[in-house]
Amino acid sequence: MGSSGFSWTLPDHPKLPKGKPVAVVVLDGWGEANPDQYNCIHVAQTPVMDSLKNGAPEKWRLVKAHGTAVGLPSDDDMGNSEVGHNALGAGRIFAQGAKLVDQALASGKIYDGDGFNYIKESFESGTLHLIGLLSDGGVHSRLDQLQLLLKGVSERGAKKIRVHILTDGRDVLDGSSIGFVETLENDLLELRAKGVDAQIASGGGRMYVTMDRYENDWDVVKRGWDAQVLGEAPYKFKSALEAVKTLRAQPKANDQYLPPFVIVDDSGNAVGPVLDGDAVVTINFRADRMVMLAKALEYADFDNFDRVRVPKIRYAGMLQYDGELKLPSRYLVSPPEIDRTSGEYLVKNGIRTFACSETVKFGHVTFFWNGNRSGYFDATKEEYVEVPSDSGITFNVAPNMKALEIAEKARDALLSGKFDQVRVNLPNGDMVGHTGDIEATVVACKAADEAVKIILDAVEQVGGIYLVTADHGNAEDMVKRNKSGKPLLDKNDRIQILTSHTLQPVPVAIGGPGLHPGVKFRNDIQTPGLANVAATVMNLHGFEAPADYEQTLIEVADN
Ligand SMILES: O=C(O)[C@@H](CO)OP(=O)(O)O
Ligand SMILES: [Mn+2]
Ligand SMILES: [Mn+2]
CATH class of the missing domain: 3.40.720.10 (Alkaline Phosphatase, subunit A)
Incomplete structure (x- = not known):
């Protein structure tokens, strides 16, 4: 027993014996x-x-x-x-996570912490990239939290913002991606009216782009990296709404599996690759499907796929996703x-x-x-x-x-x-x-x-x-x-x-x-x-x- 009186030793149960093998079965x-x-x-x-x-x-x-x-x-x-x-x-x-982020946004504490102060250093001359799941499912992320964050960062000096969206269809109805993109586009339009250069820069369906977990398939994360960081994808569109509407019109289209796309300007250049000096925030609060991207963004030694170009960025997670690995090292909200x-x-x-x-x-x-x-x-x-x-x-x-x-x-x-x-x-x-x-x-x-x-x-x-x-x-x-x-x-x-x-x-x-x-x-x-x-x-x-x-x-x- 330590000086605080804490002990790892569990008391014996007064009636139940030890030594019986116990099978714990979780049906997912x-x-x-x-x-x-x-x-x-x-x-x-x-x-x-x-x-x-x-x-x-x-x-x-x-x-x-x-x-x-x-x-x-x-x-x-x-x-x-x-x-x-x-x-x-x-x-x-x-x-x-969902609740902790709600509280941090409501109190404004999210903007006081080390994580925000760190990414803020990029606001003057760099772009702030927000990457994550776009829906109100509340399992990995929530649209209203993204909306509050967009408002908060632009009030605190972010001049250029690029949002990299992942369409859902898994925690919400398939096909709802179009409505979520419309809502986000309207918000970004309002920000532009206030002088903030804010746009959606890339996208793709969560199960095909970025949100793999437990290292099942690094290609999923690579597809996201190519679109989000390098600005390269098989599909190019002038707007995210056009992208999602067009891709959903393909036979058997499914929000969870939309192919990766990038948004390009009139000259055909991607509007939001991640460049040296930029800041990146992964906006999901849930860990499992963000850990692989967090590794790609944070680790100097990384051989799970060829990143081609590794920009020098200031990166923070919405939360820290792995307490043991301390990954990522910077985050906006402390995890439970x-x-x-x-x-x-x-x-x-x-x-x-x-x-x-x-x-x-x-x-x-x-x-x-x-x-x-x-x-x-x-x-x-x-x-x-x-x-x-x-x-x-x-x-x-x-x-x-x-x-x-x-x-x-x-x-x-x-x-x-x-x-x-x-x-x-x-x-x-x-x-x-x-x-x-x-x-x-x-x-x-x-x-x-x-x-x-x-x-x-x-x-x-x-x-x-x-x-x-x-x-x-x-x-x-x-x-x-x-x-x-x-x-x-x-x-x-x-x-x-x-x-x-x-x-x-x-x-x-x-x-x-x-x-x-x-x-x-x-x-x-x-x-x-x-x-x-x-x-x-x-x-x-x-x-x-x-x-x-x-x-x-x-x-x-x-x-
Ligand atoms: O697949 C997932 O990421 C979630 C649904 O978003 O399912 P589960 O919580 O069962 O892992
Ligand atoms: Mn489950
Ligand atoms: Mn599930």
């Missing part, structure tokens, strides 16, 4: 909703998840996975992987300080931990789980295994993804006897749900269910315990609805496909031969959320959770 994008034809989980054959739900009522329950329960600004905010896994791993609710996560406690209390997913979700059960921190706490007690994801495809063409391979790794880890906790993320419901392809999402849900079976069978074999949950909803509702829940139709009488996450609660199921027979869910916690899971898992390992953790979901009846 697996919420609970009314059963209808747009609920892919309901439509799919999911006998294992069904049996958990219908088996023992005291061992299956729902928890909140959106809004204030996971640190988002309001209960109108859908859940997402970052805040969901942060809450699952940290056991407490931290005000998340997610400390003392359950992963760190458990490892320090001897729990040997195995974590696994495929590339596109690998950081969810490692980086996000551990409070936006990359790397091991103790390499002698942890093993993180990444199954390579397919790259260059949309996941509706391969909806099984790597669920089987992840489950087999988890099974082998359990059977090896080398681990006390085996933690996985099964991505299917979410990644395929985001494509908006209902048939493929049904296949995806079945694949995830089969993977759960493999893991639960292994738990059975080793006499272990399982906790199966999800990080937020997605596959359980694939249609946009009106307030009374009826599907909304577009002007051609077709249903409006919902590619985004939802506001739905998610299940938590516990069981396995190692579970003490008296364990059941408490019914005295009013509205539990994902943050209550960490204390629960600590209990399943035979420990009491720290006092400031959200309460455990379980109690142990004497019998």
Whole structure:
């Protein structure tokens, strides 16, 4: 124990034993909703998840996975992987990036910090470039924050501003990019009327340009670099509105995958390449899909693609994206300080931990789980295994993804006897749900269910315990609805496909031969959320959770 009285040692649970292997399974994008034809989980054959739900009522329950329960600004905010896994791993609710940026903009503190003072030095003679996701989805960024920032920087001396947009269609309806570009163009027009030289300079769809994650496909980031920094792209337009309208008119166009474009002047020159002396701000608050670009912008040693030209810039992130790597070193808003996560406690209390997913979700059960921190706490007690994801495809063409391979790794880890906790993320419901392809999402849900079976069978074999949950909803509702829940139709009488996450609660199921027979869910916690899971898992390992953790979901009846 240190002089402050703090100790990493967790007290023994008074009733629950140690030494039972615990499998923690996170189904990504697996919420609970009314059963209808747009609920892919309901439509799919999911006998294992069904049996958990219908088996023992005291061992299956729902928890909140959106809004204030996971640190988002309001209960109108859908859940997402970052805040969901942060809450699952940290056991407490931290005000998340979206909220911290709101507060910093509202108070004006965003303009007082080191990050802003640093980029401000470029305002006199250089250009300020803002790069990020253009939508009001609130998962990675928000349009209203960009609007406030544009106003704030121009009032504080930015004379030349270039915005590099990434169209969404994943956290918002496909096709909404046109409206967002119109809104931004109007704002920039107003700034120009005030004498600020402000324009959109480049763009592209988020999944094809810039916003890759966990190093799945550096080509995505390179396409963005070429357009944003070098001013080179296969498509050139006079305005962003013309760009988005033209590219969307192509067959099978999709906001998530629009090709990269640059805006050119009357002589055909790109209006906004990044040059020596410029400042760059990546406006996304969420980390995973900004880390790769941040590395390209910040690192002197970099060999993931040929940057061709590396301008000498002043770069700041909206937030710092990786606390361990201190990346980027400059940022406008301090990130949530997610400390003392359950992963760190458990490892320090001897729990040997195995974590696994495929590339596109690998950081969810490692980086996000551990409070936006990359790397091991103790390499002698942890093993993180990444199954390579397919790259260059949309996941509706391969909806099984790597669920089987992840489950087999988890099974082998359990059977090896080398681990006390085996933690996985099964991505299917979410990644395929985001494509908006209902048939493929049904296949995806079945694949995830089969993977759960493999893991639960292994738990059975080793006499272990399982906790199966999800990080937020997605596959359980694939249609946009009106307030009374009826599907909304577009002007051609077709249903409006919902590619985004939802506001739905998610299940938590516990069981396995190692579970003490008296364990059941408490019914005295009013509205539990994902943050209550960490204390629960600590209990399943035979420990009491720290006092400031959200309460455990379980109690142990004497019998
Ligand atoms: O793909 C992503 O980046 C988000 C949606 O924007 O999904 P998730 O939070 O499930 O990772
Ligand atoms: Mn997710
Ligand atoms: Mn998702």
